Amino acid sequence: xxxxxxxxxxxxxxxxxxxxxxxxxxxxxxxxxxxxxxxRSYRYMCSNPGQEMIVxxxxxxxxxxVVVAACSPRMHERxxxxxxxxxxxxxxxFEMANIREQxxxxxxxxxxxxxxxxxxxxGAVNRVRHHEPLDSLTAEMCPSTxxxxxxxxGMTAALELAMAGxxxxxxxxxxxxxxxxxxxxxxxxYLDSARDLLTERITHLRENPDISIMLNSxxxxxxxxxxxxxATIETNGGPNPPERKVIPVGNxxxxxxxxxxxxxxxxxxxxxxxxxxxxxxxFEQMMRxxxxxxxxxxxxQYVAIIHCVGSRNQEFHGYCSRVCCMTALKYANEIKSALxxxxxxDVYIDMHAFGKGCEDxxxxxxxxxxxxxMYGKNESPVIRKAGPNDDCGMxxxxxxxxxxxxxxxxxxxxxxxxxxxxRPDAGEVARLVNISADKDGWFIESHPKLDPVxxxxxxxxxxxxxxxxxxxxDSVAQARAAAGRILAKIAKGKIEIDGVxxxxxxxxxxxxxMCNELCPYSAIEFYADKKRSHVIPAAxxxxxxxxxxxxxxxxxxxxxxxxxIYAQIEGVLA
Amino acid sequence: xxxxxxxxGFLCNWCSYTGADLAGTSRIQYPANVRIIRVMCSAxxxxxxxMDALAQGADGVLICGxxxxxxxxxxxxxxxxxxxxxxxxxxxxYGIEDDRxxxxxxxxxxxxRFADIVGDMTERVRALGPSRVHSTLLADxxxx
Numbered sequence: 001x002x003x004x005x006x007x008x009x010x011x012x013x014x015x016x017x018x019x020x021x022x023x024x025x026x027x028x029x030x031x032x033x034x035x036x037x038x039x040r041s042y043r044y045m046c047s048n049p050g051q052e053m054i055v056x057x058x059x060x061x062x063x064x065x066v067v068v069a070a071c072s073p074r075m076h077e078r079x080x081x082x083x084x085x086x087x088x089x090x091x092x093x094f095e096m097a098n099i100r101e102q103x104x105x106x107x108x109x110x111x112x113x114x115x116x117x118x119x120x121x122x123g124a125v126n127r128v129r130h131h132e133p134l135d136s137l138t139a140e141m142c143p144s145t146x147x148x149x150x151x152x153x154g155m156t157a158a159l160e161l162a163m164a165g166x167x168x169x170x171x172x173x174x175x176x177x178x179x180x181x182x183x184x185x186x187x188x189x190y191l192d193s194a195r196d197l198l199t200e201r202i203t204h205l206r207e208n209p210d211i212s213i214m215l216n217s218x219x220x221x222x223x224x225x226x227x228x229x230x231a232t233i234e235t236n237g238g239p240n241p242p243e244r245k246v247i248p249v250g251n252x253x254x255x256x257x258x259x260x261x262x263x264x265x266x267x268x269x270x271x272x273x274x275x276x277x278x279x280x281x282x283f284e285q286m287m288r289x290x291x292x293x294x295x296x297x298x299x300x301q302y303v304a305i306i307h308c309v310g311s312r313n314q315e316f317h318g319y320c321s322r323v324c325c326m327t328a329l330k331y332a333n334e335i336k337s338a339l340x341x342x343x344x345x346d347v348y349i350d351m352h353a354f355g356k357g358c359e360d361x362x363x364x365x366x367x368x369x370x371x372x373x374m375y376g377k378n379e380s381p382v383i384r385k386a387g388p389n390d391d392c393g394m395x396x397x398x399x400x401x402x403x404x405x406x407x408x409x410x411x412x413x414x415x416x417x418x419x420x421x422x423r424p425d426a427g428e429v430a431r432l433v434n435i436s437a438d439k440d441g442w443f444i445e446s447h448p449k450l451d452p453v454x455x456x457x458x459x460x461x462x463x464x465x466x467x468x469x470x471x472x473x474d475s476v477a478q479a480r481a482a483a484g485r486i487l488a489k490i491a492k493g494k495i496e497i498d499g500v501x502x503x504x505x506x507x508x509x510x511x512x513x514m515c516n517e518l519c520p521y522s523a524i525e526f527y528a529d530k531k532r533s534h535v536i537p538a539a540x541x542x543x544x545x546x547x548x549x550x551x552x553x554x555x556x557x558x559x560x561x562x563x564x565i566y567a568q569i570e571g572v573l574a
Numbered sequence: 575x576x577x578x579x580x581x582x583g584f585l586c587n588w589c590s591y592t593g594a595d596l597a598g599t600s601r602i603q604y605p606a607n608v609r610i611i612r613v614m615c616s617a618x619x620x621x622x623x624x625m626d627a628l629a630q631g632a633d634g635v636l637i638c639g640x641x642x643x644x645x646x647x648x649x650x651x652x653x654x655x656x657x658x659x660x661x662x663x664x665x666x667x668y669g670i671e672d673d674r675x676x677x678x679x680x681x682x683x684x685x686x687r688f689a690d691i692v693g694d695m696t697e698r699v700r701a702l703g704p705s706r707v708h709s710t711l712l713a714d715x716x717x718x
Contacts, residue, residue, distance in 0.1 A: 072591075072595045072598070073612070074591070074592065074595060098595075098610070100598065101594070101595040101597075101598030101599060102594055102595065102597075102598055102610050103606070105597075105598035105599070105601055106597055106598050106601070106602060106603055106604055106606075106689070107603065107604075107605075107606040108603055109606060112578070112606035113606055115606070116606045116609065119609050120609060120610075123609065123611070431648075434648060436644060436646075456588070456646055518617075518653065520647050520648045520649055520650070521647075541647060542614055543614050543615035543617055543618065543646075543647035543650050544613065544614055544615055544617060544618030545615060545617035545618065545647065545650050545653050547618060547620075548617060548618050548619060548620040548657075549617075549653070557614075557618065560613060560614060560618060562620065562622075565611065565613070565623060566623075566626055568611055569582060569611065569623065569626055569627050569630055569632075570630050572582060572609035572611065573580060573582065573609070573627070573630045573631045573632055
């Protein structure tokens with residue numbers, strides 16, 4: 001091996017690091033370590049001059065290893081790897097010491113923090129000595145995409161991809177497209193017809209030769225990796241036995257939507273017992289049929305709308321379902337225009353009118369004389385049957401927050417604004433495509449702000465309400481974003497696979513196959529003829545489970561080798 | 575003379591290391607005794623890493639991974655979890671105190687929890703006094 005020449009750069013991060021850690025001291029300690037030919041401290045290593053410093057030193061001093069002691073590698077590892085690359089050094093011959101998030105920001109004792117920063121830097125210097133140049137691999141990108149869910153998000157993603165000329169398999173569990181939107185009459189705040197939105201989408205979908213619509217179908221298994229997935233789809237065709245089809249796809253959009261909260265879980269609303277207590281979806285049905293009426297067939301004189309049914313409630317779901325407030329106002333408007341003599345009360349916790357046009361819509365709804373009553377988060381209204389002397393079917397008792405009084409309001413029809421919840425099969429879907437769900441069952445994005453449609457599994461994207469409650473514009477935007485991400489990858493043609501993966505030394509492998517079972521990605525195949533296991537690099541996600549488990553020590557976890565970790569342990573304890 | 579324990583923390587990249595970073599961005603303070611080593615998954619933590627850290631002079635070793643059911647690699651933390659009692663048995667047979675090696679689950683959103691675990695562990699290891707593993711090994715080497 002060539003003589004090691006390590007460059008160490010200690011970032012001050014303005015004062016973020018330097019106000020606690022003595023950066024000069026860390027620099028000097030690093031300079032005294034073997035093989036370190038240059039150590040510098042600089043105000044902002046991630047700035048252009050900071051990066052240029054590294055590039056210049058690689059070129060002029062012939063550095064063959066670089067250590068930057070700065071922020072978290074989750075922040076700037078890529079930045080500095082690129083700087084190394086610019087300087088002509090393999091980007092994996094670089095290591096970071098996290099002396100900001102895990103040192104200066106969490107310790108107040110300057111001396112102890114400086115000692116710790118020295119130790120972390122020493123660990124990084126020790127580790128980088130054993131780094132090896134790694135090359136990324138390339139694999140083909142299959143241009144077909146699997147879209148799970150034929151609601152507004154799934155349909156939009158499918159159209160976007162197919163309009164660019166790429167094959168799409170749109171898989172829908174039900175026997176028709178449209179998802180939950182197909183159960184809605186019109187949309188807030190502009191009261192445009194849901195049917196029009198759907199017809200537009202479905203017509204284009206059906207006309208597009210690149211889209212295969214698979215109804216009554218479900219994903220049964222997904223194997224492979226980004227660019228090279230193999231999906232098994234099962235279709236239930238009525239009297240015939242289910243049919244299975246295996247399709248190759250490069251990417252997957254998960255747009256499996258939501259289900260509505262089961263209102264009968266809240267007993268004091270009497271849903272299922274009182275005939276004129278209905279859910280918002282049942283009211284949509286009424287609107288679609290064009291008749292607002294009670295079970296006895298009469299138009300209601302008094303209508304009450306109750307918000308946050310199952311939402312913003314610790315007993316059921318703590319989150320806000322986002323669409324119900326505006327939908328409730330939509331109902332108030334629709335009822336008033338269909339039955340001008342009726343009285344509409346809107347019983348809410350807070351009015352969430354955050355979207356475009358929504359605040360105006362709220363104002364308009366107040367002007368049509370909707371009676372707004374505010375209840376406390378944990379003081380749900382109680383609905384009971386009215387007595388023979390009342391001129392209404394039911395009475396609702398509300399602890400009204402603004403007046404501070406207990407108010408009783410009449411109702412002939414009560415509409416419960418049921419919230420959204422994760423579908424019962426969300427966990428199963430997450431497992432099939434190897435993504436995670438949060439405590440409420442919503443799928444987790446790669447980054448909530450910067451990467452909201454990708455997941456932590458490459459090639460799997462999420463869109464619409466399977467990720468969290470959202471309205472139609474947001475679902476459509478996400479679906480298009482997911483499609484856009486996929487189109488960018490398809491346009492590139494090939495995918496780059498990180499050089500970090502496990503590899504098996506065949507001379508050492510005893511063929512015990514322990515690793516075969518351990519690998520969560522089935523990335524280890526067994527050569528029966530040679531009686532040796534082998535890692536498929538593109539399928540390996542580099543978790544290292546097999547590396548730690550191999551009884552023969554035959555598996556090397558690239559970039560996280562035993563040697564590198566032992567050296568780092570020694571360094572941080574020196 | 576006061577003794578400052580040295581603790582080596584092996585943290586998985588996706589949950590615990592991110593959780594430790596969050597403690598930083600939230601400016602949650604904890605003792606400076608822990609030195610963190612990042613691995614991709616808690617399943618990568620070979621028990622020999624722990625033994626090696628103790629042999630190199632660590633007074634305590636902390637292993638952190640994603641909460642059960644929440645592993646980025648679906649089930650790596652279960653592998654780490656199953657391995658741990660075996661390691662504990664081994665440590666016990668060497669006479670290494672129970673509190674010196676700990677396994678804990680820290681999610682990416684639990685900066686405070688990470689800080690609390692480090693604080694608690696530092697106090698426990700401080701109470702135990704310096705580990706004798708490193709010095710015993712040194713003495714053994716000298717005898718040979």
